[in-house]
Amino acid sequence: MDDLSPAMDLPAQLLILLREQPQGFSEFELIQQLKRRHCTHIPNLPLTDKLVLFRTHFLLFNALYQLRDQLWQDAGGHLHITALCIQLHPYDAGTCALVEEDPLRAYYLDLSNLRDTDEPAVERLLASFWTRMQGGEDKRAALELFELDRLAQPLDMHIIKQRYRQLVSQHHPDRGGSTQRLQSINLALEILQRYYR
Template identity: 40%
Template sequence: MNNKHETLLQLLTEILHSFQPAFRDGISEFELISKLKAKPFCLFDEDALREPLVLFQTHFVLFHALYILREEWRQQKVGELTISALKIKLETFIDQDAALVQADPLADYYLDWQNLSKTDEAGVEDLLNQFWQKMGGMKANKEPTLEEINVALEHMQLEAIEGLQLDELKRQYRKLQHMYHPDKGGTAEQAQIILAAYTTLHSVIYNSTK
């Protein structure tokens, strides 16, 4: 996986954090992908659930990010994320001795990136590149307008997109999410607006580095 792919995965993992309430209620993989296809995220293309190979790629990348998130939430004692196609659910955290934790072949499979790259058809490299472009929301008809960029900058309390780096954007995003998180006196709507602005600016910066 190259640096750009890692950047998109980081964005996906960041966005999945915002689904914690939905995970507590339980959500299917289909419902989750459908939400990630829609605004404000637009992470997956309309074909994400249609073509067999693209469907597998979408499924693998999503589950890879979910297993990363599961480990993060385990370490933070947020809860135990159970992961399956039928239901993804955040259960109450139960502290376990590491020596007693059972082997998890599915987690091992999805966390091994080679299992995606070697599941191929003819011309898989081109298909994978197309997939990453779709995941990044980089089609011309999805490029944010100047007005949308300016609104996003305002919500993110940033002055200009020129010279803005992804690391700086991410730091500002985490700062604002901390300030406006419902647990800190903010609202879910404010947190969602910030996430939407972050996603918009992220796509602009990513697109400019192609």
């Protein structure tokens, strides 16, 4: 396992790691791999401090979205980006067109969100996340959001992804929808992917 060249930017370093491990990484595994390879682009500090955790997460996702854009431009692959699975796939123009609508991309590519997020803001983000996830109701809430909680037929990922595409089409900000609603739809898909593989 070689160190990553400090002369390379973070997206280039991530591309090397993702090509080495086709099954992908969780966000945590990818951060640990970068630290083991002596990457100088993320803080080499314990992730126990919430602000350090947020900044590390933000820098990683900023670089991942840059890499995804670069891969699309070069038709060099498709980068699946969630906290649970970061994986490089072969280029597929149809899939890329759908994922390109991801509102999180704008958030992570705007460095003012990194600069302007202080410790109290991180506390609010974490409190909001845990409130939504509390009590193991994440699956039920995601199914309700997708309006699949009363479906008569057996549920599988094909049906979930079909409904996801419909909701993205309906609620995209370019079509008068809300960015916040679209973020909720993307989060619900991540949750349901944990239960329906």
